[in-house]
Amino acid sequence: MSKRWLGMIAVMAVGSMLTGCNLVSDPAKLTAVQTQRTMDPLGLQSIETSLEGMNAIQTYSLKAAMQVATGRFTREVDFYGSVQLPATISMDETIGGSDYLVYQDGQFAYYKDENRWLPMQPLTNLKPWDSLLQLLQSSPPKVVYQLPKQTVVSWNCNVYQFRDRARAGSGGLASSLPGDSVRTVPRDALYTVYIDANDGQLRQIQVQSTVGVPGLGTSSFTGTTLMFGYNVPVKLNVPDDLLAQIENP
Amino acid sequence: MTSARLRRLLATPVWVLYSLWAMLFYQLVFTAWTLQYSFFGVLGVLAASLLFLFSYGKRDRKTMVRFTLFSLAISLGIPSFASEPLAWVVVDYIVFVLFALILGVWLVRMPVVRLLLVIAVITLAELWVPLSDMSVLSHFGVEYTGHLGSQDSQIPSIPVAAAPDPARPGLDEVVTLQAHRPVKGEAQELVNLLGQPGAPAGLQDAIVQLQHSYDVVGVTPGRFGFRVASPAMSVLRGLPYHAIGLVDFPFTTSHFLDVFGKTRMYLSLSANPGELLQMALSPGHLADGIAGLSLQTAADEKANWDQLTGRGQTTVDGLTLSQGYLSGTYAGVPVRVKTSGVALFGVYRMLSSAQFSSPQAVLEGNNLIQVIALPPARPRVLATLKGSFSSPLTTDVVFADVAGTGVDDLLVNTVPAQILRLTPDLSWRTLWVSGRRSFRFETVFPQKGGDLLIANSPGFDSDAPTRYLGGYLFEGGQLVPQFRVYHNDLVSLHTVHVTSATTPELLTSVYAHQEIMLLKPSEVPWLAIVEGGYVLVILIGWIRRFRRGVTP
Numbered sequence: 001m002s003k004r005w006l007g008m009i010a011v012m013a014v015g016s017m018l019t020g021c022n023l024v025s026d027p028a029k030l031t032a033v034q035t036q037r038t039m040d041p042l043g044l045q046s047i048e049t050s051l052e053g054m055n056a057i058q059t060y061s062l063k064a065a066m067q068v069a070t071g072r073f074t075r076e077v078d079f080y081g082s083v084q085l086p087a088t089i090s091m092d093e094t095i096g097g098s099d100y101l102v103y104q105d106g107q108f109a110y111y112k113d114e115n116r117w118l119p120m121q122p123l124t125n126l127k128p129w130d131s132l133l134q135l136l137q138s139s140p141p142k143v144v145y146q147l148p149k150q151t152v153v154s155w156n157c158n159v160y161q162f163r164d165r166a167r168a169g170s171g172g173l174a175s176s177l178p179g180d181s182v183r184t185v186p187r188d189a190l191y192t193v194y195i196d197a198n199d200g201q202l203r204q205i206q207v208q209s210t211v212g213v214p215g216l217g218t219s220s221f222t223g224t225t226l227m228f229g230y231n232v233p234v235k236l237n238v239p240d241d242l243l244a245q246i247e248n249p
Numbered sequence: 250m251t252s253a254r255l256r257r258l259l260a261t262p263v264w265v266l267y268s269l270w271a272m273l274f275y276q277l278v279f280t281a282w283t284l285q286y287s288f289f290g291v292l293g294v295l296a297a298s299l300l301f302l303f304s305y306g307k308r309d310r311k312t313m314v315r316f317t318l319f320s321l322a323i324s325l326g327i328p329s330f331a332s333e334p335l336a337w338v339v340v341d342y343i344v345f346v347l348f349a350l351i352l353g354v355w356l357v358r359m360p361v362v363r364l365l366l367v368i369a370v371i372t373l374a375e376l377w378v379p380l381s382d383m384s385v386l387s388h389f390g391v392e393y394t395g396h397l398g399s400q401d402s403q404i405p406s407i408p409v410a411a412a413p414d415p416a417r418p419g420l421d422e423v424v425t426l427q428a429h430r431p432v433k434g435e436a437q438e439l440v441n442l443l444g445q446p447g448a449p450a451g452l453q454d455a456i457v458q459l460q461h462s463y464d465v466v467g468v469t470p471g472r473f474g475f476r477v478a479s480p481a482m483s484v485l486r487g488l489p490y491h492a493i494g495l496v497d498f499p500f501t502t503s504h505f506l507d508v509f510g511k512t513r514m515y516l517s518l519s520a521n522p523g524e525l526l527q528m529a530l531s532p533g534h535l536a537d538g539i540a541g542l543s544l545q546t547a548a549d550e551k552a553n554w555d556q557l558t559g560r561g562q563t564t565v566d567g568l569t570l571s572q573g574y575l576s577g578t579y580a581g582v583p584v585r586v587k588t589s590g591v592a593l594f595g596v597y598r599m600l601s602s603a604q605f606s607s608p609q610a611v612l613e614g615n616n617l618i619q620v621i622a623l624p625p626a627r628p629r630v631l632a633t634l635k636g637s638f639s640s641p642l643t644t645d646v647v648f649a650d651v652a653g654t655g656v657d658d659l660l661v662n663t664v665p666a667q668i669l670r671l672t673p674d675l676s677w678r679t680l681w682v683s684g685r686r687s688f689r690f691e692t693v694f695p696q697k698g699g700d701l702l703i704a705n706s707p708g709f710d711s712d713a714p715t716r717y718l719g720g721y722l723f724e725g726g727q728l729v730p731q732f733r734v735y736h737n738d739l740v741s742l743h744t745v746h747v748t749s750a751t752t753p754e755l756l757t758s759v760y761a762h763q764e765i766m767l768l769k770p771s772e773v774p775w776l777a778i779v780e781g782g783y784v785l786v787i788l789i790g791w792i793r794r795f796r797r798g799v800t801p
Contacts, residue, residue: 023728026684029665064529096497100522111522120523131533189536190638208638209536212591212615217644
């Protein structure tokens with residue numbers, strides 16, 4: 001008899017645990033996300049030196065993600081592929097749940113949507129480090145911070161962080177937008193640059209920013225570009241199905 | 250009637266009921282334990298299973314175990330082909346039933362008719378609530394399920410919204426999307442329309458996208474089940490452009506048009522893959538590029554929606570937000586306040602009526618939230634809450650009266666999520682911070698003594714970020730769980746009144762399943778029933794053992 005009651009009590013106790021325990025407040029989690037960082041007077045120079053040293057690069061591979069959080073959802077575009085300078089690209093791209101391919105060789109530029117290749121405007125700026133150097137030289141940050149060293153893939157990296165306060169209408173932001181939209185710039189962006197502590201090469205760039213979208217509120221953005229396989233020989237041939245489509249339209 | 254004959258008559262219904270219980274117990278209890286308590290949950294499952302096993306004598310145990318496994322196999326097997334085209338479902342089902350019967354006769358050694366009834370009843374149960382959604386029965390009843398009806402990967406979760414139903418004052422109509430199925434000759438009709446004056450803008454693109462377009466539909470309760478029809482334009486006019494148009498923002502743009510009196514939606518890429526790649530290859534200009542894309546896409550979508558519905562500026566309680574000013578008339582007094590806000594959340598009581606007799610307007614700007622006093626107080630910015638790059642403040646915010654004092658607090662889905670209160674001295678006080686990064690607030694069920702906070706929360710003893718639905722009360726600085734539903738794909742949750750003006754319902758989209766559900770707090774306590782069922786099953790086992798005097 002006692003065994004039976006014991007069993008029943010056990011069942012009821014475990015059953016009542018279905019909803020789980022109380023969720024206590026954990027304010028430490030708020031400060032945990034604020035990274036320790038220190039001002040580095042030589043930080044800007046360190047970044048520029050690294051970026052200028054990237055001119056010797058002829059080929060590289062890239063893994064990048066652009067993540068936008070608006071309202072309740074986070075959306076992402078992913079890139080993975082190789083670039084052969086000055087103008088050859090082979091890249092896989094995922095937008096939402098759909099896959100795309102991009103192939104370019106000079107002025108011969110196509111992207112593949114579902115099963116069909118479509119011509120596109122050739123891309124001209126294929127050096128991520130050039131655009132960053134241009135940004136630093138056109139509007140040098142007032143302060144550059146250094147963060148604790150981090151390992152990116154297998155590289156021990158010095159990590160630098162700076163803020164870019166863009167002026168209204170700068171950086172090619174569409175000027176044809178309605179009045180309410182233009183009013184939301186200027187806006188801030190936070191750049192985090194990862195430079196290999198051993199060879200000084202640029203390894204990763206992270207960009208975080210927000211924009212106030214009229215009627216919609218804040219849209220926050222995180223873009224991460226990881227570069228690897230510097231000067232590793234790659235063969236970026238025209239995809240067979242693109243050739244077949246051109247030859248047998 | 251002799252007791253032996255009665256037993257024979259009741260045997261089949263009892264076994265059928267038992268099979269339903271086994272399916273529900275597995276879904277509502279065993280699955281819940283494992284997801285909530287991880288390894289310890291598995292230990293709990295083992296302990297409960299062992300208790301079940303040894304409650305029965307050797308002869309009974311064999312039958313019980315085999316029949317239980319048979320029932321679970323049937324319940325888990327049916328959904329494996331449920332998503333196939335109808336013809337294949339019929340073929341697969343017939344083959345499945347044949348194999349199940351052979352297995353059942355060989356393994357369970359029960360009459361074919363009884364096994365056939367078990368299969369039929371489990372099938373009916375899963376037609377009522379699909380197995381993947383059965384976990385919601387622990388707290389809710391499923392009022393309605395709707396499907397997109399397309400395998401299009403461009404809509405991972407169906408947008409859902411609720412708008413006041415003009416035909417049923419005080420109740421809502423569900424507005425959502427369904428895949429458009431082109432009919433023969435439709436393209437030709439659209440081409441004919443193209444040449445006529447007054448043809449809707451974007452019709453040419455809509456013809457190209459015919460296979461990938463969606464019908465905007467309204468769902469309302471009818472005499473027999475729910476009625477799905479094209480919603481009235483006045484219903485759509487009441488919704489902002491982002492209510493159902495925000496699909497993969499800002500990378501795709503939603504287009505709307507009126508075709509033969511029905512509202513059609515299709516999507517296009519906001520920028521082609523080459524343009525997006527150029528952004529990724531230019532990190533120095535990336536923030537500007539993505540900001541421009543976001544602003545342009547939102548402006549285009551708003552223009553598309555406004556052109557369809559004739560909707561103008563969003564007005565809340567007589568207030569509009571435009572060109573950096575909150576303006577309008579509130580309580581008969583003109584209001585014009587300069588603000589950093591770009592979106593108007595609405596008018597909420599953020600401070601006690603003793604301090605301010607009227608509620609406040611709450612707005613969101615670029616990574617900030619502003620609270621503005623309204624007449625009869627002097628209209629002005631009272632407080633500003635700023636986000637950071639690591640914890641940006643998006644509109645992912647829920648307002649809730651957590652203490653039941655009539656004053657709303659902010660449930661902010663930063664990482665980690667927080668509950669913030671605007672204090673009488675107009676500063677912000679953090680009431681609660683989530684210990685888990687993936688925890689997020691979804692909506693509230695208003696109630697006296699403190700609103701019920703509906704949230705998606707990870708399991709208790711697991712590092713996995715997977716979230717499950719839960720209802721919590723804020724008591725003593727903690728969130729006290731009131732219910733958990735171990736369904737991990739419920740997104741875009743809204744509190745609505747579709748079938749009842751008094752009982753709040755939960756409207757949700759099921760991520761990756763292209764399904765929407767309308768859930769109503771259940772009047773049938775399914776969880777208590779299946780838990781009680783377990784106790785009964787154990788008791789019956791022990792009673793049989795004692796009566797027969799069988800040793801373990």
